[in-house]
Amino acid sequence: MNMMPQQVADQLIGGREFLETPLLLGLDGQLLALRSNSAELLDxxxxxxxxxxxxxxxxxxxxxxxxxxxxxxxxxxxxxxxEPGKTGRKEASLDLPGARLIYKVRTGMTFLQSDELRIAAGPCVDNDNQVINFINNQYMTWLQRDGWLNCHAAALSINGGALAMAGFSGGGKSTLMLHMLEHPDTAFITNDRLFIRQQEAKVESCGIPKLPRINPGTILHNPRLAPMLSAEEKKRLQAMPRAELWDLEQKYDADIETLYGAGRIETKPCPLRAFMVLNWQRDSDEPLSVERVDLRQRKDLLAAIMKSPGPFYQHADGQFHQGRAPFDEQAYLSVLENVPVYEARGGIDFDTLAERYLKL
Structure with a gap:
């Protein structure tokens, strides 16, 4: 492969001119500018x-x-x-000198990632969520290079501290987080990517600017979220079998400040107070139980917390993350050593667990 990154960049741009005024995003510690040839996308x-x-x-x-x-x-x-449990082709990659191309199989979107070139090309307006993810990947790279660990978790803040929740695939962490947001003193931190690091005597946590993408079953069973569905959608979903509804992959963006009120998004790092791992089962007849656990003795639960940096992550030395690279379990164990970690087992009961976790 003799093609150089700038050659690919020129092909992706194809001589198109960008609008003069960029969209500026003030992320904690980083200012990002988004430029585009589409006013609709920027809006x-x-x-x-x-x-x-x-x-x-x-x-x-x-x-x-x-x-x-x-x-x-x-x-x-x-x-x-x-990742384990996921099937089908989602994305493909090609490494160039100092850069990586990522191709999205389903949409045809193509991304060029390097320390100098960051380009999303394709039907961006129709696939704006992939552009949003690409923007957030730039921030996640900055965080991880600064010593933050990537967790597959949702989180909210209350009384100046963060409560995190992780779960195995389809475990309901987003649904639990949204139930807990009913408490008026809480604020949304993140839906799927939580970053943590040891900072002197405390463990800090922070999220990324991405709204929750939730399944219709979550919306259907939460009155607060009801406006997100039309009457026709609601009727169709209510007619579906419960198991089929649970597995339905049809994501909706939940606008936190529209649904819960202004000022309900936490954008600054805050101390991590606790971590809940959802290891419950939807077909269990057992009552809900919550117990504190030692992750060093329960590394099976650590698997629900750790998250791969993904194909866009480029290390400070210029090397890109490889798909089968092992997790640094010790790094996660060290950071979470003094954070209370709980395991939820038994049958699924969002209301009860939300109330119990807030009281912990």
Whole structure:
């Protein structure tokens, strides 16, 4: 492969001109500028990122979003390995000198990632969620290079501290978090990516600016979320068998400040007070139980917490993360050593666990 990153960048951009005014996002410790040739895309993302949009400043990094047809580069991509329990082709990658191309199989979106070039190209307006993820991946790279560990967890803040929740695939961490947000003193931190690190005598936590993407079953059984579904959608979903509804993959973005009120998003790091691992079963007849556990003795639960950096992550030395790279379990154990970790077992009961966790 003799193609260089700038050659690929030129093909992705294809001579298109970008609008003069970028969208500026003030992330904690980093200012990101998004430039595009699509005013529609910038308007959509300005609404989505409203709680972190700033009006001025010198950006630390710039992301280009090229609205165009799906690029046809005809390159020898290799499928990126899926996580355990996931099936089907989702994305493929190709490493170039100092850069990586990522191709989204279902949408045709193509991403070029390096320390100098950050380009999303394809039908961006129709796949704005993938552009949002690409933007957040830039912030996640910055966090991980700064010593933060990536957790597959949701979290909210209350009384100045964070409560995190993780679970195995389909465990309901997002649903639990949204139930807990009914408490008026809580604020949303993150739905799926929580970052933690040891900072002197405390463990800090922070999220990324991504709204919860939730399944229709979560919406259907939470009155607060009811406006997210039309009457026709609600009727169709109510007619589905419970098991089929649980497994339905049809994501909706939950606008936290519209649903729960202004100021209900926590954008600054805060101390991590506790971690809940959902190891309950939807077909269990056992009552809900919550017990504190020692992760060093229960490494099976650690698997629900750790999260791969993914194909976009480039280490400070320029090397990209590899799909089968092992987790640094000791790093997670060390950071969580002095954080109370609880395991929820038995049957699923969101209301009871939400109340119990807030009281812990």
């Amino acid at each position: 959509k993302l300005r609404t989505y990122f409203a709680h972190v949009v700033v009006n001025s400043g010198e950006p630390d990094i710039t992301v280009l979003a090229v609205e165009r047809d799906a690029p046809q580069l005809d390159l020898p991509y290799e499928d990126w390995p899926r």
